Amino acid sequence: MVIVMKKGAHREAVAKVIGVVEKAGLVPHVVIGEDKTIIGVIGDKTRLVDVPLVVFDGVEKVLQIAVGYKRVSREFTGGTHAVQVGGITIGDGSVVVMAGPCAVESMEQLMQSAWAVKKGGAQFLRGGAFKPRTSPYSFKGLEEAGLEMLSEARKETGLKVVTEVMDVENVDLVCKHSDMLQIGTRNMQNFHLLKAVGRTNKPVLLKRGLAATIDEWLNAAEYIAAEGNREIVLCERGIRTFETYTRNTLDLSAIVATKTLSNLPIIVDPSHGTGIRNMVKPMSLAAVAAGADGLMIEVHPNPENALSDGPQSLNPEEFDDLMRDVTKIAAFRRESLEERLQPCER
């Protein structure tokens, strides 16, 4: 932490800040310049986390130089922590694919989707039983009945199931019917929910909040890790910007950023990230080329009839086509780009 004093700050003001730093058990290093004085503080910054230094007389600003997360930090923990989900590994250099409908609508729709994505080569079935929707009048999912269908599809196809949990009270129920818990974009800072999934032993897929900085996202992961659950995979799904052509702006640089800053694997969801069906394949290939550990793709047996997010769903033929090229680019990456999978440094 670096505390910058205002030009002309009084000697007493500087002394007071030094006192606060020392009282917190940290060592201040004072640098007196021509115009300004700065005070460097190196050490466990959590001891000062709740002291509003910027309010003190004579303080101009406080610059943070350490990140707020430790358990998910690459600097503190070393390389990527690959996550195991029932025999599937995410984060070992391979490309894991999670696919299926936005929402579980019926047993028939789900089984058609499940067999289609399995045939295409996906390892996970995705599908929402609880659906967060902007309008209270939109379809909200089949809830427990949907979860039971997911369980059934898992049993029949052998696919792993990843599905969203939206509230604390349903965490146990969703755990029972799934292999991996998804935290949706709107809940990235639902801290009670993060802590609740952090107390389970299920792997967690943590989507980026729609206007979350990378720092906030990794702090959200830290909430889960701090409760003891270290099996966390990030999912970039587009951020909110001024551009309105796409539903969101898919930020593929987040792949490199999170691999530089954290030890967490990251997958990419180009379906929500763009909201446009014909962008799903090119952005999937781009994500794999940039180093993503996996993809999450919306596939619906009949997108015209989808009850949610039809505009961005692929049909099974489109998914097969996508997977053919994803497989090739993943092989290319494995063979040619091995060096790129090593820790990046800024």
Next chain:
Amino acid sequence: MVIVMKKGAHREAVAKVIGVVEKAGLVPHVVIGEDKTIIGVIGDKTRLVDVPLVVFDGVEKVLQIAVGYKRVSREFTGGTHAVQVGGITIGDGSVVVMAGPCAVESMEQLMQSAWAVKKGGAQFLRGGAFKPRTSPYSFKGLEEAGLEMLSEARKETGLKVVTEVMDVENVDLVCKHSDMLQIGTRNMQNFHLLKAVGRTNKPVLLKRGLAATIDEWLNAAEYIAAEGNREIVLCERGIRTFETYTRNTLDLSAIVATKTLSNLPIIVDPSHGTGIRNMVKPMSLAAVAAGADGLMIEVHPNPENALSDGPQSLNPEEFDDLMRDVTKIAAFRRESLEERLQPCER
């Protein structure tokens, strides 16, 4: 709703879309132009809400012309619905002030704050017992003990209490100790929580999500209203933009926008909206001049020792100074600007 067909869309494609519209019980109006065909659909658009028309062959795009919310819509319900909170009216043209510390830290700190804001002229005491914080290692509030202190402060001072509820399981508890439930910015689309407070009979203060559009915000209010609770007040608290000088960008045009589109009162929180102590007063005056129904201000007896958000808290003297001018500008507004308080139209 207007469905725009692609240039050169086939006759069959147009017919198929018409069929879907008619099947939903709506009447399509087809307009054939030189280049393109468009299909106007006027009626209850909720019947088509889950049909992904944009996926159909030949469809270029679908433009919405109606809003998704009804119960909170000005168009459908008429003028502002003033909200009563234990004898205080929000939305009748007066300026209601909610003030107090960001977080309840101790009985002493809370009582000092409470008497200070009462003396300054506030009607509500604000203060968080549950605090959402980016880092899992920051102070999270005193929880139930904090709520009990708020109850006690209410009893002693006669101030109304508004405080945040962060999760469904604590809704009853927070109801017991407060006069108004606050939904924080990170929970604006925590739909389970919205529905839970919608089933209480407590007035709700709904903060705008940090990257929420006005449309999403009003849909969030509609979630509460749809459960039966119509006592809703909006709170603008800054949105996330590219500018980093301020913590957020306070969007005062939201006052006029929400008054144009909805029947809800709106207050403004310049403390979180700017994150900078010396901006609180000028932005408070601006908010009142623009027509806000109230203000939410962070006041701490000793901002240097605040455990949360000290940088933006006023001390009691600063709050008194602010209130003197707020009172004058509110009087000026009442006398001179009566015409501006009538429903705005875009």
Next chain:
Amino acid sequence: MVIVMKKGAHREAVAKVIGVVEKAGLVPHVVIGEDKTIIGVIGDKTRLVDVPLVVFDGVEKVLQIAVGYKRVSREFTGGTHAVQVGGITIGDGSVVVMAGPCAVESMEQLMQSAWAVKKGGAQFLRGGAFKPRTSPYSFKGLEEAGLEMLSEARKETGLKVVTEVMDVENVDLVCKHSDMLQIGTRNMQNFHLLKAVGRTNKPVLLKRGLAATIDEWLNAAEYIAAEGNREIVLCERGIRTFETYTRNTLDLSAIVATKTLSNLPIIVDPSHGTGIRNMVKPMSLAAVAAGADGLMIEVHPNPENALSDGPQSLNPEEFDDLMRDVTKIAAFRRESLEERLQPCER
């Protein structure tokens, strides 16, 4: 400047950075912590402005603690520099109003506008002879003929004229026909143009770029000042955000921010800042309440026939109504809020 070394950076890497700093004639102050080393550099940072320290081995990041502008900085120059434009003072605590049509369309339209805004109480006539437009097929202004009409209107009404100059080659021509040169939002970083107006002795109205940070905006002003022209007034006109209801998001906190950081007066343009006619009055009042030194308002004798920006133009009656309340709130501010007009500190 603070240079943060990576955890575990080699001794040689630190030595190399120290060497570069010393070679630039600056004094490095090294602070060695448990995990990291930081190097504080206090002095004239322009000596290091073109050294990419972040590329050096072992450097994690470089934090700037000084701003890049000097001539327009409050810290370096003291209080607000009021700008004189032909007898009108901007920045002395009063509220100066610039009003008129978006574009000059005809002598008749201009004279009707001019007399209307003079009657309402404006001191300046605004009106574009050169109009930047997104589409090449939109009306671009009457160019030199428009400037001559502005000259004529100035002569007849006594109003000062402020009008946009879009390119270097027309600077002399626009100087001839106006009292103040406007730099439009799209040209805020047209550095050749900034330098060209910096070499004139006309006061300059510098609009904020549509996605410009306050730091970039003040650096743009510094370009003008560095050429010798210190008569600069800022104009906040809305920034680009994710919100689409308004054309832009008017950032009134920029009033306080620029007054804290710079010595420049600032006016507000709520017409472009919102793009919605019924928001112009409330946002004007808010701007004045927040401390703006003036307003720029679009007024058209017949908005339905305006060739540019009709949707946000007031008619003369609406302008009169706005001015009545602006006058009152300006008087209120002068009497009651004198303390707020003093330099703000963050």
Next chain:
Amino acid sequence: MVIVMKKGAHREAVAKVIGVVEKAGLVPHVVIGEDKTIIGVIGDKTRLVDVPLVVFDGVEKVLQIAVGYKRVSREFTGGTHAVQVGGITIGDGSVVVMAGPCAVESMEQLMQSAWAVKKGGAQFLRGGAFKPRTSPYSFKGLEEAGLEMLSEARKETGLKVVTEVMDVENVDLVCKHSDMLQIGTRNMQNFHLLKAVGRTNKPVLLKRGLAATIDEWLNAAEYIAAEGNREIVLCERGIRTFETYTRNTLDLSAIVATKTLSNLPIIVDPSHGTGIRNMVKPMSLAAVAAGADGLMIEVHPNPENALSDGPQSLNPEEFDDLMRDVTKIAAFRRESLEERLQPCER
């Protein structure tokens, strides 16, 4: 265009709007619904471009359904228009690489860069002789001397030269020394400059404005095309968002978007798009995988000494490494992904 009338709009208001549409020589189609009336207008919307319909009594909003650009529109002109630059084709499915230093600093630095990028496989040498810089005190380029060095480097190496032109008066000079004119991000809406390059016969590289929508970007290209110059290549270089970890957010979905909407080739600049050296390679591969027609990469013989943008420059070894993988992924794309290069439809 679809004009949406307010609920309860008077019959006369509807009639007036119909009259305006008819007067413009267009045919209105009126659709009367239960709540609202809408008026569809299909035809040459440029006839109504300057009529502010939204100001008319009873009009709620106006929705555009046609784009404002014609000459660069895919819908109106068919497939991608490949651009020839002295024997190099951009937009034929291959990957063209433009590389070199941010700024031309000296003959020696330029020649080292030129031979290095030629050896790596680039077809173009990039390098700025005129540099737009946020601060007036940063290095601004060698100007004409820099252009002459570029000419010399072109002669010696046979590389094509692309360099930025920042103002109208230097267009001829830059034409003389280069093969392709670059319009920088800050000048994307410098309309005089766009028109000036539109009147040359040099191919133009049009960078996206830092907060420009895709629609505005294509309208900027239309400005150039409208003057007669159809040899235009787009360059995505990152947009401004709330995220501060990267200098900009590189929007790779813009590749698909512009190929869907326009006939223009598009290249990607990951150096400016991220601002971080270690992101350049993964984002380059991602751009090629997503269908980019080329790349623009900053390469400096010694990034530590670069006078501009050192933090994001590759050294020659890093560039060679990048090119090895770019070549492979380009071959993979050519062989495997041919179908993806065909016109995309939304």
